[in-house]
Amino acid sequence: MxxxxxxxxxxxxxxxxxxxxxxxxxxxxxxxxxxxxxxILELPxxxxxxxxxxxxxELFLPPEETLFYFKRFSSAQKPLxxxxxxxxxxxxxxxxxxxxxxxxxxxxxxxxDPYYRSRRENSxxxxxxxxxxxxxxxxxxxxxxxxxxxxxxxIIYDLGDQVGVLAGNTVLAQRLQxxxxxxxxxxxxxxxxxGAVPSREVxxxxxxxxxxxxxxxxxxxLWEEIESxxxxxxxxxxxxxxxxxxDITDVNLGPVGKRIRTYDSCMFNMYTLEASGHNPRPTLKxxxxxxxxxxxxxxxYLHGLxxxxxxxxxxxxxxxxxxxxxxVKYVATFTG
Amino acid sequence: xxxxxxxxPYLPIPMRVEEVKFESEDRSLKSLWLSFLAEGKREEFRFxxxxxxxxxxxxxxxxxxxxxxxxxxxxxxxxxxxAGSVTKxxxxxxxxxxxxLRGPLGNWYPEEEFVGxxxxxxxxxxxxxxxxxxxxxxxxxxxDRVKNIDLVSGARTPGMLLYKDLLEEWKNNPxxxxxxxxxxxxxxxxxxVGFVPDIxxxxxxxxxxxxxxxxxxxxxxxxxxPKLLEQGIPKNKIYTSLExxxxxxxxxxxxxxxxxxxxxxxxxxxxxxxLENLPSEY
Numbered sequence: 001m002x003x004x005x006x007x008x009x010x011x012x013x014x015x016x017x018x019x020x021x022x023x024x025x026x027x028x029x030x031x032x033x034x035x036x037x038x039x040i041l042e043l044p045x046x047x048x049x050x051x052x053x054x055x056x057x058e059l060f061l062p063p064e065e066t067l068f069y070f071k072r073f074s075s076a077q078k079p080l081x082x083x084x085x086x087x088x089x090x091x092x093x094x095x096x097x098x099x100x101x102x103x104x105x106x107x108x109x110x111x112x113d114p115y116y117r118s119r120r121e122n123s124x125x126x127x128x129x130x131x132x133x134x135x136x137x138x139x140x141x142x143x144x145x146x147x148x149x150x151x152x153x154x155i156i157y158d159l160g161d162q163v164g165v166l167a168g169n170t171v172l173a174q175r176l177q178x179x180x181x182x183x184x185x186x187x188x189x190x191x192x193x194x195g196a197v198p199s200r201e202v203x204x205x206x207x208x209x210x211x212x213x214x215x216x217x218x219x220x221x222l223w224e225e226i227e228s229x230x231x232x233x234x235x236x237x238x239x240x241x242x243x244x245x246x247d248i249t250d251v252n253l254g255p256v257g258k259r260i261r262t263y264d265s266c267m268f269n270m271y272t273l274e275a276s277g278h279n280p281r282p283t284l285k286x287x288x289x290x291x292x293x294x295x296x297x298x299x300x301y302l303h304g305l306x307x308x309x310x311x312x313x314x315x316x317x318x319x320x321x322x323x324x325x326x327x328v329k330y331v332a333t334f335t336g
Numbered sequence: 337x338x339x340x341x342x343x344x345p346y347l348p349i350p351m352r353v354e355e356v357k358f359e360s361e362d363r364s365l366k367s368l369w370l371s372f373l374a375e376g377k378r379e380e381f382r383f384x385x386x387x388x389x390x391x392x393x394x395x396x397x398x399x400x401x402x403x404x405x406x407x408x409x410x411x412x413x414x415x416x417x418x419a420g421s422v423t424k425x426x427x428x429x430x431x432x433x434x435x436x437l438r439g440p441l442g443n444w445y446p447e448e449e450f451v452g453x454x455x456x457x458x459x460x461x462x463x464x465x466x467x468x469x470x471x472x473x474x475x476x477x478x479x480d481r482v483k484n485i486d487l488v489s490g491a492r493t494p495g496m497l498l499y500k501d502l503l504e505e506w507k508n509n510p511x512x513x514x515x516x517x518x519x520x521x522x523x524x525x526x527x528x529v530g531f532v533p534d535i536x537x538x539x540x541x542x543x544x545x546x547x548x549x550x551x552x553x554x555x556x557x558x559x560x561x562p563k564l565l566e567q568g569i570p571k572n573k574i575y576t577s578l579e580x581x582x583x584x585x586x587x588x589x590x591x592x593x594x595x596x597x598x599x600x601x602x603x604x605x606x607x608x609x610x611l612e613n614l615p616s617e618y
Contacts (some may be wrong), residue, residue: 009396067346070394077394077436079344109406111586114344210596217615245590248583250397257395259346264591271591272617274581275399275420277555279595280617289615290593298596302502 002173003192004180014179021087049090053220055241058093067259081118096307098241104303126150136312147197159195206332210301227284234265236314291328361495369411385470389439395426402467406472440587457487460532460552464498490517490532532602533559543567548574572609
């Protein structure tokens with residue numbers, strides 16, 4: 001990967017060369033910060049952005065998307081792939097990390113998801129290193145960091161009137177090179193000037209290896225205790241940057257219709273309810289086991305990376321104030 | 337206009353309904369035979385017994401069904417239990433209607449493993465579909481590669497037994513020992529009477545070197561397994577096919593997993609040694 005130093009002005013000038021891209025950045029509307037389309041000229045000069053209350057998931061796996069249109073009683077159907085070129089700037093390292101988790105589901109495992117792939121391949125993701133920890137952030141407690149590239153196309157470090165850019169994407173690096181004061185080829189984040197990276201004393205969460213969690217599958221008492229506080233509202237999974245589970249349904253619009261996919265949640269009864277009335281996960285006990293194990297055991301087991309990024313959105317969203325960090329600790333100390 | 341299946345796994349390919357038939361006396365079970373609209377698709381559609389498809393009716397939605405026809409048959413057969421809104425719409429289909437198909441999906445009965453072994457095929461209720469596909473395939477293509485074949489099929493009543501024509505044919509097939517059973521005595525019924533697990537315990541099977549393939553309602557499976565273990569069949573030689581609510585069928589949408597396994601992609605066929613290490617969410 002290439003590390004470049006640029007003046008802020010030159011960096012913004014370099015971005016202007018991406019004129020064929022729609023630019024997205026975090027933008028506040030009342031109490032929510034979400035990714036919105038803006039122009040390069042609207043980018044804040046200090047290149048600082050608030051952390052999104054909704055994650056980058058929205059742009060890659062929208063809450064609702066059309067898979068294809070169909071005509072009823074006919075074999076005609078029209079698939080829709082979103083090939084819009086997007087330059088997304090101002091996400092955080094945890095958001096990039098979350099995209100790696102989504103990639104592992106949608107782009108691996110023997111089948112490819114063309115809808116996700118199209119959005120992913122047509123997007124450039126430029127993150128900014130965090131300048132401080134928010135109240136609910138805990139990426140460092142998972143051994144991740146607020147200054148890591150995490151598979152983004154580039155991460156931007158604030159160096160006063162300059163910026164340091166660590167680019168993993170070679171095409172992007174080439175475009176920036178013409179504007180750079182200095183460049184060097186590096187292997188990882190520790191070899192570059194990252195400016196003032198926040199750090200704090202933090203106790204690592206006792207996350208076990210995926211296989212170590214397997215025996216807990218059979219510990220009913222553990223999950224019963226955890227479920228007791230949960231309302232099953234699904235707010236955690238809606239805001240979680242790595243929760244990708246979806247539903248597929250048909251919508252009729254007169255003689256034509258569309259097949260859509262929408263967010264779903266393992267916290268809902270309907271999610272696994274079968275037409276016969278049988279439900280393999282009938283209570284929140286099984287659903288909590290599923291949600292926890294999916295993030296901390298199954299995804300790591302299948303794809304080699306943790307399903308939680310430590311972004312803390314679920315802590316903020318939970319009406320029962322369930323703190324996933326406490327759940328991780330509780331699970332680690334549970335002895336039956 | 338039709339993209340090949342492998343490019344966009346969410347796009348169904350169009351099928352024509354060639355034949356429909358009620359399979360049970362209460363009209364809750366109906367078979368459909370489907371042909372591919374596009375030429376050459378049948379050759380491309382290579383499946384093995386145990387695999388399933390997603391059948392879709394535009395405007396109603398999609399549901400997964402085990403393939404009941406054998407790979408050697410030209411038409412694709414599924415048998416549908418009327419339970420929810422999609423299956424209700426499927427029951428209303430008639431000859432000539434156009435539907436969508438995605439597949440073949442999932443894994444299959446590992447037939448290579450069965451070479452030189454005895455097979456004990458056990459079915460309860462309408463779970464007979466993929467086992468019927470497998471048995472047809474077995475009798476046609478694999479007959480000389482396996483030893484004894486015993487088949488138990490049970491239903492609540494004689495009128496609820498699936499694939500009656502096929503069963504009649506198999507009665508006279510010397511290659512297969514067929515045991516048909518219903519829950520209680522019925523006028524005119526000359527077969528066995530009793531629940532599947534009890535019949536399984538009574539059937540004289542050479543349990544040395546035997547694989548059991550078992551499909552049926554969860555309660556039937558739960559009661560049958562101990563009978564098989566008692567006879568000395570090891571857990572890794574007992575195979576079953578699981579059913580779960582599914583959407584994508586390709587391991588993406590998240591709902592059908594049991595532990596780290598997706599029923600749609602890693603299953604639906606599992607052996608009991610595998611299932612023992614998974615949560616009992618089935």
